[in-house]
Amino acid sequence: MEQTVKVPRVNLAVQLAGLTLQNPVMPASGTFGFGEEYAPFIDLNSLGAIVVKTITLQPLIGNPPPRLMETYCGLLNSVGLQNPGLEVFIRDKLPYLRRFSPPLIVNIAGRTIDEYAELAERLSAADGVAALEVNISCPNVKEGGIVFGTVPDMAARVTAVVKRHTHLPVIIKLTPNVTDITEIARAVEDAGADALSLINTVRGMAIDIKTRRPALANVVGGLSGPAIKPIALYAVWQVAQVVKIPLIGMGGIMTAHDAVEFLLAGATAVAVGTAGLVNPGALCEIIAGLEHYLLEEGVEDIKELIGASQM
Amino acid sequence: MEQTVKVPRVNLAVQLAGLTLQNPVMPASGTFGFGEEYAPFIDLNSLGAIVVKTITLQPLIGNPPPRLMETYCGLLNSVGLQNPGLEVFIRDKLPYLRRFSPPLIVNIAGRTIDEYAELAERLSAADGVAALEVNISCPNVKEGGIVFGTVPDMAARVTAVVKRHTHLPVIIKLTPNVTDITEIARAVEDAGADALSLINTVRGMAIDIKTRRPALANVVGGLSGPAIKPIALYAVWQVAQVVKIPLIGMGGIMTAHDAVEFLLAGATAVAVGTAGLVNPGALCEIIAGLEHYLLEEGVEDIKELIGASQM
Amino acid sequence: MIQNLEAEILASHQMGREVFLLKLQAPAIAAAAQPGQFVHIRCSETLDPLLRRPLSIHDVGDRGELVLLYQIKGRGTAWLASQGAGNKINILGPIGRGFTLPANKRVALVAGGLGIVPLLFLARRALEAGNEIDFFYGAQDRERLYQLETLKAMKINLFVATDDGSAGFQGPVTKLWEHYLKERSYDRSYACGPRAELAEFARLVTRFSIAAEVSLEERMACGLGACRGCVTALLDARGKIYYENVCTGGPVFDAANVYWGDQVKWNKL
């Protein structure tokens, strides 16, 4: 009797800071809730990894509305890290997330270095967390967040402390709102980071000309979406030249084509945020598109693309 | 006998660093050539001011092609300040430009502080130049340009030197590619700048996935166009809070609506770049749109809008 | 379950200067739709405009039709209005918590302007459930009283108000309702309209102690509860503010839980 065996003809898997991802595509923190919101649309098991919204030690109610404003090919948000806090996350969200096979990356932010330490420690003790993504780059909160991300020394200190309090791989998420992102990247690598995520949103603003008030209650917001893709891609390219640790590239990835650009620029994996807000099927379409691209180009292993763009 | 007198019902004029602009709309340097390219499409006399491409002391051949790449709602360029140099400008371009009544703003860039000084001196001696816009923010050249724009001390030194070598109003053009633009703005104000232009392009990149090479020969380019509008608007807002000198806002202004946002954020005038590349009539349409907006809103004087957005 | 599908436009009628009635073929959504829920629509074939636009469900038909009613506000709705029969558009829905459907009760529905959209659908379902309905409908002028004939054909008590008096009572619809509140009693009431009107409605229902639900609007991105962008300020049991997604926690809320003050000001607390 004949058997038809469906052999996967291309290899989409990548290694990232000790994790094996079946493909390099994951959601961007804060745009995917805690996973369950997307379950009606995509199979979470098909993702390269699952990344959840930033968790803080205490619950945060977030910024007042309006929190969103559409801009040309972009989205401004000032959610302000609204989240139920560490305890509720571990109790109510983690059990659901544990059901899925892709590695779970939990994004954390502290107001102080001690808070980062405590978050790292307690999440490392929880079952089902595969890695920590450390948000030192949120433009929407006053304390913590971005102040840690713009000063190399501070970024390094947070990294070192988190590393000391966990056995999990530590991914540091950087902001593009700096004069020289390579300086921060190097400091963080030296402090022991296992990988970098870049970029978080770009600070921006919009004004409602009818009310003459800033469109966001918080005035400043973080710009995401296709508008920022060139900025993100350059950040990845620049950082890839100076660090050895792997990079997760993000910022405006809408299509598999965009994802390939990030891989070529030096990213080992990519995260997709705003695209998923517009089209809940985006992540899976990008994964399928990558496979298709490899087949078309005759590339057997996606790892061949990583950093393959050279002058 | 009855006479119909057409009384202009709204006042579009603004004062900027000692100049009177009949309206607050001007082209952005480098996107308007030396004016003549747009003469078939718009009446140059209808503009608030005329701003020409950056002039350097010596002719510059610029960067190799490809120099352009379209991105989502944006344009990456790496022209690299190609220009015929100061002498040819004064001899061949200035006589044509002198024919028009709006103030002529000449944008300059030097590789050294001395070059800035010489440019300032010689242009101040030339007939027909109303103000200098000092480019310390071009992301596309290695020497000069951006290095002066990212370090407050350097920015202040260039400003002071230019001021010493000219009697003309000095406008300093800032880059958004810094951790804190207000720091640079303050330094430059303290050094005597009469006005600020913000923003120059945002550094970015694209990769051609077919050739796997950067889409621009120069790798990095400057991102302009609607994509960057929220970034530019926030820069204007931030700087307006900390300096007293007037601001020229630019970055992604496509419509009169966009221009109003910049005025509300604190700009006294606006410059339009990429929009004019897409639609040669853009500048005039924006001027007409502003007039229309004032009439609709019952605002008699456009100056009422400047900085009128408050939390 | 929320569907993500391409729906064919069956018809697009202009109802007023900038108002359109859109009929879509979307059986999976129509079958599940509850009054107060909405659909989230891609209003571009490009990335500009980028985000979907939420529109309330106005009605459903017997053969899988989904009916929307909207006003052109900007580029997204303008694009929608440019689409004709036969075109397909991408929609997500039905989304959100709709109105609590009563049975065999006396209810008041108070619609201001385009607030008519979800309340027409609610009226239909509420009738089917044996309720007696007082329907208060206000608009700027008689031209803007969309679907008036449809409402007149329904077995409801219809009360009309216009700002300019060109039809019915002259003044705000809440004012009109207030007149009747003194003499008519309700088990439950529902409102949709501009926020200022809803706030006034909330004041009235508190004064007259009527259970009440309102449908709110906020700018949205995902429409799925994932981004936390579309929140509105609510009050918890102790009167403390918290933020709830309008997309999945609403868009219909108990009027008593809504914080009716300036939401921005709370930032400073």
Added chain:
Amino acid sequence: MIQNLEAEILASHQMGREVFLLKLQAPAIAAAAQPGQFVHIRCSETLDPLLRRPLSIHDVGDRGELVLLYQIKGRGTAWLASQGAGNKINILGPIGRGFTLPANKRVALVAGGLGIVPLLFLARRALEAGNEIDFFYGAQDRERLYQLETLKAMKINLFVATDDGSAGFQGPVTKLWEHYLKERSYDRSYACGPRAELAEFARLVTRFSIAAEVSLEERMACGLGACRGCVTALLDARGKIYYENVCTGGPVFDAANVYWGDQVKWNKL
């Protein structure tokens, strides 16, 4: 003078799998058009895609028709292909320096692939000016030899080459031309096609000392000479490189002035 106008689409015909012939009503442009010039087209009603797309003028008609021929390459041309008769599109043109039109001469026109676009127009005008024309036309295969019938109907000497030999000579069109160059002499020659083919063309014209012009392509923004974005590397009298706008300095250049090496490499000098 360059016109900025809304042109109505008279017809849009699909000529091949991804190739379209577009007829526009644009008398002001058609009247002024010279072979080798192009028009610059807004290919979106939104800001995405943002920039215009340049397309060479393929032909003009007696009643103000402007004819374009293009291949779908990406989002801009795909949008264009979605536009049907009656729609209006915004175009700038005619732009650029066209070919130097000879009179009563023997000329060779060498077209590779879509290089046919400006050369068909050139052939027509060159015929009117009493020239004798050898027209060399190469493509991947016979299906991609667009406008073959039109060319056959013209009083030209037509020579065809295909990569796969499905029509005419098998091999590059420059190779075919090379055969004839040994026996036929020309006062002037013209080429349009992929850059590699143009470089080979330039090698041949140098070897056979024929005056020659080529039409080049670069990505463009303004199309007006204002942004300096669309440059190509040329050689000055002393063999030194400089950059010239393709939009207004070209798109047609003297083949002898073009720097045919890797333009990027010059950066390092």
